[in-house]
Amino acid sequence: MQRIFGVLILGLPLSGVAQKNVTENLIQYAHPIVGTQKMGHTFPGATIPFGAVQLSPDTDTLSYEQDGKYNPDVYTYCAGYQYKDKTIVGFSHTHFSGTGHSDLGDFLIMPTTGPLQLNPGTADKPQSGYRSVFSHKSEVAEPAYYKVKLEDHDILAELTATNRVGFHQYTFPKSDQAHIILDLMAGIYNYPDKNVWTFVRVENDSLVTGYRQTNGWARTRTVYFALQFSKPFRHYGSRKYDKKQAYRGFWGRFDQTKNFPDLAGEQLRMYFDFNTTEGEKIKLKFALSPVSTDGALQNLRTEAPGWNFDQIKQQGQQQWQQELSRVVIQAPKREDKENFYTALYHAFLSPTTYMDVDGQYRGLDQNTHKTEGFTNYTTFSLWDTYRALHPLFNIVQPKRNADMAQSMLAHFQQSAEHMLPVWSHYANENWCMIGYHSVPVIADAIVKGNAPFDANKALDACVTTARQQWYDGIGLYTKLGYVPEDKSGSSVSKTLEYAYDDWCIAQAAQKLGRQDVYQEFSKRAGNWQNVYDASIGFMRPRLSDGSFRKEFDVLSTNNQGFIEGNAWNYSLYVPQDPAKLIQLMGGNKKFVPHLDSLFTMHLPDKFFAETEDITRDGIIGNYVHGNEPAHHAAYLYNWTDQPWKTQERVRMILKRMYHPTPDGLGGNDDCGQMSAWYIFSALGFYPVAPGSEEYAIGSPTVQSATLRLENGKTFTIQTKNQSDKNVYVKQMMLNGKPLTRPFLKHSDITQGGELVFTMSSRPVMSK
Amino acid sequence: MQRIFGVLILGLPLSGVAQKNVTENLIQYAHPIVGTQKMGHTFPGATIPFGAVQLSPDTDTLSYEQDGKYNPDVYTYCAGYQYKDKTIVGFSHTHFSGTGHSDLGDFLIMPTTGPLQLNPGTADKPQSGYRSVFSHKSEVAEPAYYKVKLEDHDILAELTATNRVGFHQYTFPKSDQAHIILDLMAGIYNYPDKNVWTFVRVENDSLVTGYRQTNGWARTRTVYFALQFSKPFRHYGSRKYDKKQAYRGFWGRFDQTKNFPDLAGEQLRMYFDFNTTEGEKIKLKFALSPVSTDGALQNLRTEAPGWNFDQIKQQGQQQWQQELSRVVIQAPKREDKENFYTALYHAFLSPTTYMDVDGQYRGLDQNTHKTEGFTNYTTFSLWDTYRALHPLFNIVQPKRNADMAQSMLAHFQQSAEHMLPVWSHYANENWCMIGYHSVPVIADAIVKGNAPFDANKALDACVTTARQQWYDGIGLYTKLGYVPEDKSGSSVSKTLEYAYDDWCIAQAAQKLGRQDVYQEFSKRAGNWQNVYDASIGFMRPRLSDGSFRKEFDVLSTNNQGFIEGNAWNYSLYVPQDPAKLIQLMGGNKKFVPHLDSLFTMHLPDKFFAETEDITRDGIIGNYVHGNEPAHHAAYLYNWTDQPWKTQERVRMILKRMYHPTPDGLGGNDDCGQMSAWYIFSALGFYPVAPGSEEYAIGSPTVQSATLRLENGKTFTIQTKNQSDKNVYVKQMMLNGKPLTRPFLKHSDITQGGELVFTMSSRPVMSK
Incomplete structure (x- = not known):
């Protein structure tokens, strides 16, 4: 590609970003196709950063139920697209990125030729319906652009988007039987009766x-x-x-099936007929x-008044270039850049714009x-994204992150x-999931000084939320200091996460000088200790009579008091106080080998089957990277006398869990959390405890990175002696002064400056 | 009752009405209960004039289907209430008045005591559910007020309303098991799946x-x-x-059945529990x-900020007094006044307010x-109300009628x-039904000078409507000059009504100087002649080949080319040109006896069964007053040499078809059309052809009537020698000058003045 990108694009919230042009085309490294194979649950289609529209091909529209039973295959279609599939059903306008549950897939459009077929047909017999065979050879998936040949119909499909408008361009063969299908029944995770109502008006031709x-x-x-067509039907x-x-x-007097402009019902499909000349483009x-x-009309007229597909595409890609250029890296290999910008691309998909x-x-x-x-x-x-995605936004998307906090407050x-x-x-x-993890997002923003709203009111909202006695065991949690497993399942996970969230409230309260709140929630923040069973060295479900539950399996994720994790992974979840955790677990001497085991032990086969949401690819030893609870675990060595092990593990995880290929993600991207983990780790630090100003140092993979901040400053990371083998940090210099602890402060970044890592192939053994 | 009513009430659109106090309590004569027995389809509950809320008891909530088949009994419950019933299911907030089809019945509220029952129970076993036995002895139904004792629960229920707010007052016995049920499944003409979605939030206690x-x-x-309760539940x-x-x-974690504030689904019932002391009033x-x-909240806070039930009731009744006093009559008997003001009450229920x-x-x-x-x-x-209701509004509610026209234009x-x-x-x-009868309403307003909006744009809307080729035979109608029965059923009715509507367009066009439109639609207005079969003297279905259909029964209403009427009734439907019709039908000599026959012939039993929407009570001879097509028929004698027969017939119909009793209506009130017929006829004139300025004179039943017009003027009707037997008009003096033709002009009324009838027991035989 030979595109030159400028920085100034109308309407982008980038005014504060250092106004230095980034002339390298960064979108060439961002591959929407990554994660579309296996369980990444990403989508390959066209969208702009944080866009309301995600216009993307759906390769199947499985029903949640089959023969009255749950259809387990439906889970693989959370994003509507599986790389292995041979057919495309159509292009729908809304998709989650990387979720483990789903919805959406609204308004599926499919262009066809030949006799009208209104049913989608089946994957094994694509000609039985409107769907089409396609090949990855004809497929192009770029940020804000997707292209594919629909072979059964001899139609070239191209997609792009503005924030709220999906823009389709279909190049037809000569045909007097050209159709555009609008399937209002199609949807992702469709139940037979998921549609509640559909309402359509054909306003004109x-x-x-x-x-x-x-x-x-x-x-x-x-x-x-x-929906506006470029050509009258x-x-x-x-x-x-x-x-x-x-x-x-009296509706019975009218033939509502043909040219009738006023339709409503539960399950509807529509078609629009055209004659086309060879190579004629019909745009939608x-x-x-x-x-x-x-x-919707106002959005259409404002964002996409014209019919120039290439212009819309170019605008979309310029927006991506703008957003991706918030972090400009140099890396040893093209693959590193691809991993990095693909991760940044995925991190900038959600949350999505939700307003006209x-x-x-x-x-x-x-x-x-x-x-x-x-x-x-x-x-x-939020259970996913409070960990690294929102902290990442506090650095590279502070305006949006503050708006997201305001959206939560609304x-x-x-x-x-x-x-x-x-x-x-x-x-x-x-x-979905547990905890009240809006709290760490809001607290993190307050603590890091990114709360351009009424922070006291925001804190009140956090406190009110955390005091809801009826919610998921909070009543007993506040009374007993833990959630009892006999009263509320996943009790250990809940206790641990509530305690962390409570600590976040305390940190925000301290920042705002709200001593009473600080006291109350600092106390609650220690509740994690109430589910720690010192006799076995694991967090363990406790009953309402105060005793630990006898039946307990530290490897199983099944009904052991945890959710999306086992005791091995979850017992490390005290991000607010790793030092205390390590102390309780017997100090460095016991803790370090214990943590080592997590990464090296052999997990018996039977436990793989029950590990939710990820494939075996997402697991290293017993460390589950494909789910979130242990995302901070590799960084815990920083609190021991062997931080070099963090550097080692992080590099291993980066290497094994991220590839710039369709099957390159080891688990659901979870709305950008997995990607945000990559970005932080590749840059060399990670927010173990959002709500604090500290980042734990890991081991950067980049050669250099420039964070171009909204406040106009830049923070640059340089690595010396960087290589695949030199994963250990020998020295760190922050603005010319040595950084002696493996921690970086948020203000170190936002003030601008330079952090220089000197890498080595041998660990630096002293802390 | 001893109430004194003033005229000036805040916010009423009566500023133009002559500001002379009417001290007689008129609402005492208006009985909402009239028409609730048999097929009047009126409701007895509380509403204000043209109010958005019609808060009324439902005595049954039949399902449209029973055992998979249409349940014919459901038809009797169009207004939710049948006088014969012994139980009340509850009080819902929306009701049509007098329709032959239905909907609504939203938000049924029922107060109960004792063990909670969430199902309504059945009429034969009321104790099996929340419904209650009641007696008409405890029942009071006044304009804007309804009261009844719910015997099973020992609760006195009282209802009143503002425009948009239903106000309930329930007087409870002492109970620690007092409940208010909110049944969101209940509804009128309920299908098993009529509910599409229900959404409820309990905002606070x-x-x-x-x-x-x-x-x-x-x-x-x-x-x-x-919904606001006066007392926390x-x-x-x-x-x-x-x-x-x-x-x-994850919703499964919460018990949504108890004290959970966030509910949604297809079929929901809710309850709210209270403790009550003896005689305690809970208001809603x-x-x-x-x-x-x-x-809704804004409406609530604006219209009903306080909790004074009596004040709301008084306001509502004052509004009724205001509206009813637009026509102040004196009549020989109390029953006449009751008929008149009940009719005026019913005429002032619909159309209903539809905005915040x-x-x-x-x-x-x-x-x-x-x-x-x-x-x-x-x-x-509109198929009903264009005939007399909207013309009535053009006299006594011109502001509202113009607003209604604007609502149609919107x-x-x-x-x-x-x-x-x-x-x-x-x-x-x-x-529902046929024709495009917004047209006569709009044209009538234009012709009568009551079009304070862009009349040319309104005419354009009429023309566009009338030219819709796809609509219900219009394409063929414009091509052939009639709707062919083999292509479109009820073809004669359609042809006749289109022709009349077209004439209306022509009249409005003439008034606005739009010659092209006038020409086009004047021509179409003559299309009625194309379905007149001179060989038999009836309108008759014609086929697309131009021939009249051979199979034809002039008495049957079943598939004979008509709807809600037979050839006898419908063949008289040329309101725009009775003179021509009479001429075609053979002139006075043939037409008068023919018209006589309509009222006097014996209709064989078998035809009653197939006559829609009315009971035998609604039929006189073969004249069907319970349906609308022949509502003008009795007035047609005015175009013959025997107008005295109009006077005679009208008085007969008034006497036989209207009684101030629950079974006092001979058919559906049809949103006020039947009542408007009464009001006009009781005043002594009738708008045979809305769209013209002329009213045909009949025979007044009143002693006197003062029309208090919005322009500040009054038009007074006086009768001399009025009695039950003196049904013939001997002389008419308009502002002191004799009126020689049996017609009155609209401007005669709006300019103010006096029309004096001298009545006689013997017909005046000359025209």
Whole structure:
């Protein structure tokens, strides 16, 4: 590729970034296809950074149920696309990136030629429906651009997007049977009755509006659209696949299946017919809105007034270049750059924009709200992303991160339960996973001075959330100091995470001078000790009578008091106080070999089957990188006398868990958390405890990295003697002065400066 | 009753009405209970004039289907209440008045005592559920007030309402098991799956918000609510009766059935628990909105900020007094006044207000719109109401009628089909019945000078509507000059009504100087002649080959080319040109006896069974007053040499078809059309052809009537020698000058003045 990118692009929130042009094309290194094979659950399609639209091919639309039973294969289609597949069903407009559960897949578009087929057909018999065979040879997946040949229809499909508009360009053969299908039944993680309602209006010969309302992972979710065609359709029609229409009555006089502009029902598919000449391009602009079809139209007209596909694509790629150039690295190999910028690409997909161009969005109360001074975001996979993604944003996306915190606070204001988000998307709380991990995101922003909002009010929201007695064992947790397993499952995980979240509240309270809150939550922050069984050296489920549960398997993840982790991994989860943990676990002498074992032990086969969300690729020994609870574990050596082991382990994990290939991710990317781990670790440090200002030093893989901060400053990382073998840190110089402890402060970064690592092939044995 | 009513009430649109106090309590004569027995389909509950809330008892909630088949009994429950019933299920907030099809019945509230029962139970075993036995002895139904004793629960229920807020007052016995049920599954004309979605939030210990979305007669309909209790509930809970909740997932951790504030699903019932002391009153304010729960809350706080039930009731009754006093009559008997003011009451129920206090409403496109300078109305039963109800409004409610026309024009603007409303309610077109009878309403307003909006744009909307080739035979109608029965059923009715509607367009065009439109539609207005079969003297279905259909039964209403009428009734339907019709039918000599026969012939039993929507009570001879097509028929004698027969017939119909008793209506009140017929006829004139300025004179039943017009003028009708026997008009003096033709002009009324009838027991035989 021979593109030159400038820095100044209209409307980007980059005004504070150092205005030095980055002339290297960085998007060449970012590969949306990474993670689409096996369990990465990423999508290869077109989207802009944090965009509301993710326009991407779906290779299957499995139903959640098959013959009345859960269909386990559906899990592999969280992002709608599996690299192994041979057919594409169509292109839908909303996708999660890397989640372990799913929803979305709204408004599937498929261009076809030949006799009209309104059913998708099956993968083994693609000609039985509108889907098409495709080949990876014809496939191009770049940031903000996707291209593929739909072989069955001889159509070249190209996709790009603005924030709220999916832009399709289909190059047709000569045909008097050219069709565009709009499948309003298709969706990801589709239940037979996931569609609650569908409403469509054909406004004129090239404009269609409507909405789709679903009951999926989001219980009450409506997405509005406006679809503009570049060419008037000759005919259009629809088929209804449900019996709903309680009173057919006088509607019965009209043939609603053909050229009837006013449709509604539970299950609908539509088609639009064209004649095409050889090589004729039909373009579609598909705008979304959380609020209304009026909003979608406004988004369409504002963001994509014209029909120049290449221009939209170029704008999208310029936005990516802008965002990726917030961190400019040099690395030994092209593959390192590919891993890095692919990770940065994935880290910049979610949370997603959730408001119209005029600031209107749907609130948790299903009312229309309007933001004041911030961009509203959704898709908060907080149990994952509080760990490294939001801390990464506090460095390289502080404005967006503060807006995300404000979005969470708006959620709190609108919550009937008076809770900050747990796992929230599209004006819904889905309660996925445990803890109240909005708290570390908000506390981290406050502690790091990135809270341009009413921080005391934000702290109040954290406190109110943490005091909700009805929520998932908190009542007993506050009474007993731990969640008893006989009353509330996954009790150890909950206790550990509540304790950490509580520590975050205390840190924010201290920063804000709120002593009473600091006292209350500092005390709660120590609750992790209540589930530590010194007799076996593991965290262990405790019962409401105070005793530890007798039946206990430290390797199993199955009903042992943990979630997405076993006792080995989770027992290390005291990010707020590793020193104390190490002390309780017997000090360096006992702890270091224990931690070593995590990475080196042989996990019996039977435990793989029960480890959720990841393949065997995501596990090293008994260390599960494919899930999050032990993401900080490799950095814990920094609190022992052997920090060099952190350097070693981190380099090993970086090497084994990340590849710039479709199967390059060892587990779900989890809305960017896995990628954020990569970015931090590749840069040489990691936020073990968000809510503190400290980063633990690891071992950078880059040759150099420049963080181009929004405050106009830059922080540069240089490595000397960098190589694949030289994984050990011999010396660190911060702005010319030696850094003697393996820790870096947030303000060291934001003040700008330079950190120089001197690498070595041999560990530096002293702390 | 001893109430004194003043005229000036804040916020009423009566500023133009002559400011002379009417001290007689008129609401004493208006009986909401009239029409609740048999097929009147009225409701007895509390509402204000044209109010958005109709808070009324439902005596049964039959399902549209029973054992998979249509349940014919459901038809009798269009308004939710049947006088014969012994039990009340609860009080719901929305009701049509007098329709022949139905919907609504939203948000059923029932107060109970004793063990909680969440199912309604059955009429034969009321104790099997929350419903209660009641007696008409304890029942009071007044405008804006309803009271009844719920015997099973020992609770006195009282209801009143503002425009958008239903106000409940329940007087409880001492109980520690007092409940308020909120049944979100209940509804009128309920299908098993009419509920599409339900969403509820318990905002705090006394405020609940949410919405109900249905797929009923309105295909896509959502009503939002805010429910405020006067006393905090002790507990609350819910039960879900559907399996929807695709991803239970982490929701499963919470017991959503008890004190959980965040509910959604297809089928839900809720309860709220209280302890009560003897005689304790628990009050509820239940606000509706077409837009959002925010809108409902705003409506609640604006219209009913306090808790004084009596004050709200008094306000509501004052509004009724205000509206009823637009026509002040004196009549020979109390029963006449009761008939008159009950009719005026029923005429002032629909169309209903459809916007929030801030002017926001849901449009046909499901977007939120805001009115500019008018009140938005819904519930347009136009096939019925264009005949007499809207013409009545042009005299006594011109401001509202102009607003209704503007509401129709807004509908047109939002219509995907580019059509004015046919039968429209709650941001939906249900297409019920035939024709395009927004046209006569709009044309009548234009011709009568009551069009304070862009009349040319309104005419354009009429023209666009009338030219929709796809709509219900219009294509062939414009091509052939009639709708052919072999292509489109009810073809004669359609042809006749299109021709009349077209004439209306021509009249409006003439008024606006639009010659081209006038020419085009004047021509179309003559199309009725194309379905007149001179060989038999009846309108008759014609086929697309030009021939009249051979099989034909002039008495049957079943598949004879007509709808809600037979050839006898419908062949008289040329309101725009009775003179020509009479001429074609053979002139006075043939026509008069023919018309006589209509009223006097014996209709064989078998035809009763197939006559829709009415009981035998609604038929006189073969004249069907219970349906609308022949409502003008009795007035046609005015175009013959025997207008005295109009006088005679009208008085007969008035006497036989209207009684101030529960069974006092001979058919569905049809959103006020039947009542408007009464009011006009009782005053002595009738708008045979809305769209013209002329009224046909009949025979007044009043002694006197003063029309207190919004322009500040009054028009007074006096009768001399009035009695039950003196039904003939001997002389008419308009402002002291004799009126020689049996016709009155609209401007005669609006200019103010006096019309004096001298009545006689003997007909005046000359024209």
